[in-house]
């Protein structure tokens with residue numbers, strides 16, 4: 001599949017959100033173009049996961065608007081694949097790798113997955129190199145293998161947008177490098193938003209970086225290093241270029 005032509009895939013305008021009386025996001029505005037890879041960083045509790053949940057339609061913003069491919073977000077949920085930090089499955093009820101991947105398909109008619117569903121699941125497992133373990137128990141897999149399966153589950157509906165929430169958490173460094181390689185391949189075909197604390201891994205593959213800490217600041221890909229994380233966490237003296245309004249593809253940068 002070739003990378004789609006640039007167009008606005010996600011358009012968030014002045015999104016604010018609070019859990020009861022606790023404000024978490026304030027006036028968050030951004031656009032993401034088709035085929036872009038955007039990395040989301042920020043301090044613990046800054047609101048990254050909350051923002052993903054709003055994109056996924058799990059949470060409703062208190063104010064502001066969100067369009068996905070020109071539609072209100074609730075009409076576009078089938079266009080989004082989501083990879084959680086981890087997924088809990090009851091270890092006493094061993095679910096196979098194939099079943100986990102199939103669970104990413106829309107609910108089967110009459111309770112049975114079709115041959116088409118199984119074929120999509122096989123393709124998704126092949127995509128992440130897990131097809132040989134299709135019948136294995138998910139709970140017996142390593143952290144890195146589990147993450148690949150969760151990516152396959154997110155891909156099985158062929159989403160235009162892939163959201164990954166700290167996919168390398170709980171995965172060792174060697175695995176996470178291979179993992180980022182996979183994400184880089186996937187990002188050639190679709191729009192990817194990746195929440196991570198390990199920006200060093202993504203500096204070579206990301207187009208832009210969003211720092212989320214109640215508000216949202218954009219940074220160029222070159223700033224996606226450990227220093228940016230430190231700056232974002234307020235633990236570094238390195239200046240982060242908040243003075244530059246970053247362009248969307250095809251626009252000029254403005255100071």
Ligand SMILES: Nc1ncnc2c1ncn2[C@@H]1O[C@H](COP(=O)(O)OP(=O)(O)OP(=O)(O)O)[C@@H](O)[C@H]1O
Nearest residue numbers: 019020022024042043044045046047048049050051
């Ligand atoms: N369901 C909830 N109810 C109340 N407060 C919540 C809820 N979920 C998150 N919060 C609070 O909202 C704030 C933002 O949380 P969120 O998980 O979005 O941050 P984050 O940037 O993803 O953090 P981390 O890097 O630690 O995963 C935090 O202060 C958190 O404690």
